[in-house]
Amino acid sequence: MKKTRLLTLSVCAALAGTLGLTACGSDGSGDDSGEKKLTFMFRGGADEKKAYEAAIAKFTEDTGVAVEVIVTDADQYATKLQAAVAGNKVPDVFYIEQANLQSYVNSGVLKDITADVEASGVDLDNLWTFGVDSYRYDGKVQGQGALYGLPKDVGPFSFGYNKTMFEAAGIPLPSVDEPYTLDEFVDVAKKLTLDTNGDGELDQWGTGLNVQWNLQPFVWSNGGDWTNEDKTKVTVDTPEFAEALQWFADLQNVHGVTPSAEQAQTLDTYQRWMAGEIGFFPVGPWDVSTYAKLDFDWDLIPYPAGSTGESATWVGSLGIGVSNTSKHPADAAKLVTYLSADEAAQKTLVDAGVQIPNLIDMADTWAAEATTKPANRQEFLDIVQDYGRPMPAAVTYGAQWYDDLWTNIQPVLDGKQTAAAYLKEAQPKMQSFLDQSIAQAEQAAAGK
Ligand code: CA
Numbered sequence: 001m002k003k004t005r006l007l008t009l010s011v012c013a014a015l016a017g018t019l020g021l022t023a024c025g026s027d028g029s030g031d032d033s034g035e036k037k038l039t040f041m042f043r044g045g046a047d048e049k050k051a052y053e054a055a056i057a058k059f060t061e062d063t064g065v066a067v068e069v070i071v072t073d074a075d076q077y078a079t080k081l082q083a084a085v086a087g088n089k090v091p092d093v094f095y096i097e098q099a100n101l102q103s104y105v106n107s108g109v110l111k112d113i114t115a116d117v118e119a120s121g122v123d124l125d126n127l128w129t130f131g132v133d134s135y136r137y138d139g140k141v142q143g144q145g146a147l148y149g150l151p152k153d154v155g156p157f158s159f160g161y162n163k164t165m166f167e168a169a170g171i172p173l174p175s176v177d178e179p180y181t182l183d184e185f186v187d188v189a190k191k192l193t194l195d196t197n198g199d200g201e202l203d204q205w206g207t208g209l210n211v212q213w214n215l216q217p218f219v220w221s222n223g224g225d226w227t228n229e230d231k232t233k234v235t236v237d238t239p240e241f242a243e244a245l246q247w248f249a250d251l252q253n254v255h256g257v258t259p260s261a262e263q264a265q266t267l268d269t270y271q272r273w274m275a276g277e278i279g280f281f282p283v284g285p286w287d288v289s290t291y292a293k294l295d296f297d298w299d300l301i302p303y304p305a306g307s308t309g310e311s312a313t314w315v316g317s318l319g320i321g322v323s324n325t326s327k328h329p330a331d332a333a334k335l336v337t338y339l340s341a342d343e344a345a346q347k348t349l350v351d352a353g354v355q356i357p358n359l360i361d362m363a364d365t366w367a368a369e370a371t372t373k374p375a376n377r378q379e380f381l382d383i384v385q386d387y388g389r390p391m392p393a394a395v396t397y398g399a400q401w402y403d404d405l406w407t408n409i410q411p412v413l414d415g416k417q418t419a420a421a422y423l424k425e426a427q428p429k430m431q432s433f434l435d436q437s438i439a440q441a442e443q444a445a446a447g448k
Contacts, residue, residue: 038332041070041084041091042152042320043077044354047289051352055345059338065331067093085109090323092332096149098134098142098317098394105137106444110148111322116333117147122341126360128154128384134394135319139445142395149319150340153285153355156315156383157213159303160283160374162276164296165192165204174301176376179311182218182247185280185304189257192279206257207280208269211248211413212406214282216391217313219244222306226392226402227434234434236405237427244306245412245419253415261414285380289353292373300379302387315388356380397441401433 104110131151138145189206224241252258273281302311322332357363393402411417
C-alpha cells in the first residue's frame with residue numbers, strides 16, 4: 001500500500017517533468033469519494049514510523065478523520081516531497097524542513113495555520129520557543145510572523161560516551177557539568193585508543209566523528225561561526241574557524257584517536273560505536289530507542305569546549321505543515337496540533353524513544369525519570385533551552401552556500417591541505433552562493 005503510493009508519486013513526478021504539471025490530475029488524492037480522509041507524508045526510521053502510526057491511529061479514533069500515511073526513509077523525503085509538489089499532489093499534512101520553509105511559503109505550498117492554532121487552544125508557551133519560531137515567517141524574516149507549521153520535534157544533538165569502556169580502562173568518568181577542554185578530550189581519547197587483544201591492530205578508538213554533523217560544536221565553542229549575525233557574510237575564513245577544523249582533522253591525522261579512513265570503510269564509526277569500539281559519539285533523541293538496546297552503559301555529556309570554554313552544539317527541528325490545497329484544511333490543522341502538542345500523542349512518541357517531549361511541562365517530568373537511559377537526559381533539555389543553536393543554514397533561503405563547504409573538504413580531513421588554506425579558498429565560493437540565495441529570497445518575497 002505504502003509502496004504503491006510512493007511509486008505513484010514518483011511516476012507522477014516523472015510524468016510531470018515530461019508532460020507538464022497537470023499530468024497526474026487529482027486522482028489518488030484521497031478526496032474523490034467525498035469521504036473525509038487526510039494524507040500525511042513524513043519520514044523516519046522503523047521505530048519512528050511505528051510510533052507515529054500509533055499516534056495517528058489514536059487521532060482517527062478520537063476524531064473520526066481517516067489518515068492515509070505516506071512514509072519515506074529520511075534521505076528520500078525531500079525528493080519525494082518535491083515530486084509531490086511538482087505533480088500538484090501535495091499531501092494534506094507533511095513534514096517541513098526549516099531550510100525549505102521560506103520557499104514553500106513563497107510558492108504558496110504551505111498554509112498559514114495561525115488562526116487554527118489559536119482556535120485549538122494549544123498553549124504555545126508550553127512548547128519550546130525555538131521549535132515554534134522555526135515555523136514563523138513574515139515574508140522577510142523566518143522566526144517571526146504567521147505560523148506555517150508547528151514543530152514535529154526539536155532535535156538537540158548531544159554527545160555520548162561509552163561508560164563501560166571508561167570503567168574497563170580505569171579512566172575517571174567525564175563530568176556532566178564541566179566540559180573537557182579540547183586538549184583534555186584528546187588526552188582521554190588517546191587513553192581509550194587501544195589494541196585490546198594484543199594482535200598489533202587497534203580495535204578500540206577514542207572517537208570517530210562525521211565532519212558534517214560534528215564540526216559545528218567545535219567551531220562555535222572556539223568562537224567561530226559560519227556567517228555574521230544577519231547572515232549576509234560568510235565567515236569561515238577566520239582563525240577561530242580554521243583552528244577548530246584543523247583540530248578536528250588532527251584527531252585522525254596527528255593524534256590517531258579515530259579509526260583510519262580504511263578502517264572506517266570496513267565498518268563505519270556508527271556501527272563501531274554500537275559494537276562498543278568507540279569511546280565518544282554523538283547522540284540525538286532519535287537514537288535513544290536504538291541505543292537502549294546496546295550491551296554497554298552510556299550517557300550524555302556536554303561537548304568538549306574550545307577557546308570560549310563554553311560547550312556548543314546544534315539543535316534541529318522538523319515541522320509539520322498543512323497544504324494550501326488541502327480540501328480539509330481544518331482537519332489537517334487539527335492533525336498538526338494533535339501531533340505537535342496533544343499530551344497523549346506526545347506521550348506515545350516520547351515513550352517510543354524517538355524524540356524528547358515538545359511540551360515543556362512534560363519534559364521536566366521526563367528529565368527527572370531515571371528508569372531508562374540516558375541517565376543524564378537533562379543534557380538534551382539544556383541544549384534546547386541554553387546552549388543549542390540552529391544549524392547555520394536553518395533560516396537562510398536554501399542551503400547551497402552551506403553545503404558547499406563539505407564538497408572539497410576531504411583533503412583537509414586526509415591531512416593533505418591545511419584547514420586555513422582550504423577555508424580561504426572556500427569562503428569566496430560560499431559567499432557567492434549566499435549572495436545568490438539572498439537575491440532569490442528578495443525576488444521571491446517581491447513576487448509573492
Ligand atoms: Ca587488536
